[in-house]
Amino acid sequence: MFYLYILGSRKDRDIYIGSTSDLKRRLIEHNSEKVLSTKSRTPLELLYYEAYKTEQEARERESSLKLRGQARVQLLKRINFTLKLFRNEN
Numbered sequence: 001m002f003y004l005y006i007l008g009s010r011k012d013r014d015i016y017i018g019s020t021s022d023l024k025r026r027l028i029e030h031n032s033e034k035v036l037s038t039k040s041r042t043p044l045e046l047l048y049y050e051a052y053k054t055e056q057e058a059r060e061r062e063s064s065l066k067l068r069g070q071a072r073v074q075l076l077k078r079i080n081f082t083l084k085l086f087r088n089e090n
Contacts, residue, residue, distance in 0.1 A: 002058035004065070006048040006079070008086045009041035015083070016044065017065050019058040023049060047086055048079050 007016045020026040052058040064071040
């Protein structure tokens, strides 16, 4: 399986979108500051994920969400409650 995931930064309360074949390992890498794009934003929390059969499907979904188009708007609306809880935590 391959995964699209959304992480929330506890530092700046912003989100990060990525894809991987090993969700648990990738979250550990992010929080161990081994990922350049999120190194300064730790700690990170898994907020959402989707599973796909192929790497191509997961990467295509990641790309569509990173373009900040309608797909991103619809997904963020769908997980709005989770995002509100995350952003309001102390």
